[in-house]
Amino acid sequence: MVAERRPRIYLPRRLSAGEHYTLTGDQHRHLSRVLRLKAGAELTLFDGMGGEYAATIEEVRRAASRVRTGDYRDVDNESPLHVRLAQGVGRGERTDYAIQKAVELSVTSIVPFLTRRGVVRLDAQRAQRRLAHWRGIIVHACQQCGRNTIPELCTIVALEEWLREYECGGLDLILDPNSSTSIGDLEYGGGLVTILVGPEGGLDTDEREAACGVGFRGVSLGPRTLRTETAAVARVTAVQLHWGDLK
CATH class of the missing domain: 2.40.240.20 (Hypothetical PUA domain-like; domain 1)
Structure with a gap:
């Protein structure tokens, strides 16, 4: 029973x-x-x-x-793999879904960012409301899934600004549908894994080149086109299966 x-x-x-x-x-x-x-x-x-x-x-x-x-x-349900999700802010509930599922999959921090092609535009007041809303989603996800450590939620930032100050960690991945590299081709030597997922509309050429210029490696999720929230969940799941605690 x-x-x-x-x-x-x-x-x-x-x-x-x-x-x-x-x-x-x-x-x-x-x-x-x-x-x-x-x-x-x-x-x-x-x-x-x-x-x-x-x-x-x-x-x-x-x-x-x-x-x-x-x-x-002393209950610890955290994954041994530390994953940071940098997620492009999308319309409606798409970002909500990506954040909720990423927390359930044991990401340790989330960076919401805005892009040039992105359809979402936020003034300071709306940005604060979004952050408060996402903090609530993070807490509810932790309550539901059994995590006892609350992931960090960073402030909303322009992608180009975030990349200018970026310091590479252990493994930095950007989704690239044209890449011939899959997760199984990569070698992981330890440290933080950062996953960068663009919003609907994707990243423009300059943003993608800027990410690769600071050390992000392009990886493919296969031949199908995924929505931004699906891509985030799929990539976090993949790295947790390969190097984390998903069985």
């Missing part, structure tokens, strides 16, 4: 065993109205710094819930 999975809640504060914490806002509404949990129900809390805590709901009020942490559990 499979044990019932406890709800997992992220609290953006340093947690300790044997302490009381108050859940408000979305966290409280999810527990009390969606899951309909009552006093005495068990759950798991994590603070995004690694590890997790058993916890018990002690009180459920209209606007808040009070919980008490139990023992700390």
Whole structure:
């Protein structure tokens, strides 16, 4: 018989065993109205710094819930392969999907970028709203998939600006449908793997040359044309299969 999975809640504060914490806002509404949990129900809390805590709901009020942490559990579901996804910002929910699935596949950081061909244009206010929205997606993905470390979300940046200050890591890959190189042809010697995926419309010639000029290597995903969100998930999956912990 499979044990019932406890709800997992992220609290953006340093947690300790044997302490009381108050859940408000979305966290409280999810527990009390969606899951309909009552006093005495068990759950798991994590603070995004690694590890997790058993916890018990002690009180459920209209606007808040009070919980008490139990023992700390050194649970580490992170991949041994550190992957950074540089994702071109797309329209609608495409970037949302790419970020959600990349987190489930254990990327350690995400860099959203804008390109010359990209259809999305963001002023400072809209950019901040997008970042807040994506942080919520990252947290929910970690709660769902069992990760106890929250990936870093970088600020939205123009691709050419990001590349000007870029320092190559262990292996830097850019999707290139014209490349004859596949993931199986590459040798990985350790370090950070960075995957650069353009938005719908792709990168222009100057952007692609700039990426290759700082050390990115073109790799192909096969003969079919993939949407930007599909390409991101496929490439992260491929590197995790080859060098990470996907079995």
